[in-house]
Ligand code: AMP
């Protein structure tokens with residue numbers, strides 16, 4: 257298959273064709289405000305199977321249904337509780353995915369066999385136009401090969417899926433850079449299954465009490481994560497990544513000590529701007545100022561991919577603050593490191 261790459265300035269010209277590809281069971285990658293998604297028709301089980309195949313994704317890892325109008329929620333969910341409407345009005349279009357009981361018409365290929373469905377309305381003009389052109393209901397996991405960091409540039413999608421999908425719509429770099437927050441509304445107390453840009457505090461302002469799945473920040477809770485996809489190794493670079501937490505001077509000292517013992521291996525460090533000149537690694541990636549969480553979120557996956565391209569074998573990353581969006585950043589970084597974190 258030849259993958260058509262549609263440049264930024266050609267989006268309008270190609271939108272009808274992209275919509276037709278989806279309606280006919282093909283796959284189109286598109287930008288959203290979080291990461292690039294790989295879209296298929298949500299009501300076509302064949303499209304879902306193609307998505308799993310193109311990504312090499314385990315078929316028990318359910319897909320998110322993307323809509324372009326709040327009122328379309330009732331076509332996808334068997335029940336729409338009041339909480340869902342309140343959240344939709346406050347955060348949609350936006351980086352929030354809700355888990356609701358699934359409507360019968362949603363195929364089990366979408367939900368990985370579950371009776372619940374994940375739904376989101378993304379905040380990106382190209383995404384919304386594409387969903388509309390496709391008939392209103394597009395399933396879309398992140399448009400990476402399974403296990404790799406999610407794509408934050410159209411070029412990342414091309415790297416992973418060229419020749420495996422019909423079209424890629426280039427919308428430039430994404431704005432947020434981490435996948436949506438997932439909140440489960442089918443339990444007594446709403447529960448965050450994946451942290452993201454919409455934080456627990458923001459959800460609590462609308463819903464009152466909100467829980468967080470305990471598996472989000474630790475590998476040894478003895479429990480399985482409630483979002484099936486969260487149990488898989490993910491975002492991981494090819495080399496070995498260790499996170500180092502502690503007082504900044506000690507972190508720098510500890511990492512440099514380790515770097516000096518890594519002769520013969522290509523080494524890398526992810527550091528904050530404040531420490532950018534202090535490391536002795538072969539490749540030093542400055543992820544931005546310590547308190548600029550938005551930038552850290554936006555840069556993380558690109559940096560992890562660059563380490564692979566540059567064939568870095570041993571990597572260290574400073575740890576980041578876990579307040580606000582920091583929790584989502586640390587959740588992804590911990591997974592990328594296989595939960596390998598050292599406190600110095
Ligand atoms: P992705 O679109 O690649 O970010 O992956 C979708 C995420 O949503 C995965 O982590 C899934 O496990 C999660 N998800 C989708 N549907 C459900 C569901 N019905 N219940 C719980 N988690 C879900």
Ligand code: MG
Nearest residue numbers: 397398406435
């Ligand atoms: Mg994904």
